Amino acid sequence: MTLFEVSTAIAAAPRRVFDVSLEVETHTASMGGSGERAIAGVTSGRLRLGDTVTWEARYFGLRWRLTSLISACDPPGYFVDEQVKGPFKRWRHAHHFEPDGHGGTVMRDIVEFAAPLGPLGAVAEVVALNRYLPALIRLRNEHVRAVAEAGG
Template sequence: MNLIKKNTLLIVLAIFFLIFVGSFLRQPKIYTFSKEQLVPSDLDTVFEFFSRPENLEKITPSSMGFNIITPSPIEMKEGAIIDYTVKIMGVPMRWRTMITSYKKNEFFVDEQLKGPYSFWHHKHSFKEVDGGVLIIDEITYALPIQAFRKIVHPILIKPQLDQIFNFRFQIIKDKFK
């Protein structure tokens, strides 16, 4: 009887180990998040505001503990590296991004070099349209531990992104009235 319990425990542990380790070996699940906002302003003014990393602190909820470490002023250009601290579930974490693509008054892309995600690509686009400027945020990202993504993404990550961009939406709306 004792041998059966021991073998059962070994089988359960082996299955858990294979599932957990396997999550690191398979391709990560890639998520996307996008948000659009029309602001009644001109393209130069809107792009200038967003291309100043220092303004990120103004449009990020204070609960995120967002703080730019890179000394100001930061020139927004391809190859620029920006270091931040941000709180993830109350825990301070370093985040480093690089501007990998930049076209004045059209778009810029920041990609995470170091931080909480295994992959982060954020394209900020700006289009002049009737009534102002359409701001388009497109984010592609992957979580670092695939084994827990089905729990962590819908309960923590997606709601947090919604909260950040809803806050940002309101601040931008008020700023560009």
């Protein structure tokens, strides 16, 4: 299992960043390069505690489906999404939103994941996923930052 953290400074209030981060449309727009889209569960609008959404996307030339559950939510401080069905042996993504003391937010993403397939999955984590997934989260966060800072 792998754990990593990504911190992103955003010039918007924690509540704004929290709300933007739970919008299905923000997520799909941030993952445009993979064609990611919501195909089941909550497919538009803002996710809430107990909601599930099934995402479909193309990564590494393969089509993937992942169903996640918003398993914890305490606005505007944090929420957690966890895979309930999909390609990972484990996927847990905690999103934290902390005031920066200047009217902005420090958004911290803490991701725990494990690839399937035992030793073969462990090799995939070392060879590809340990670099690819943090870069994917940073890409997503840049989009969240742009949307949150644009206001509205």
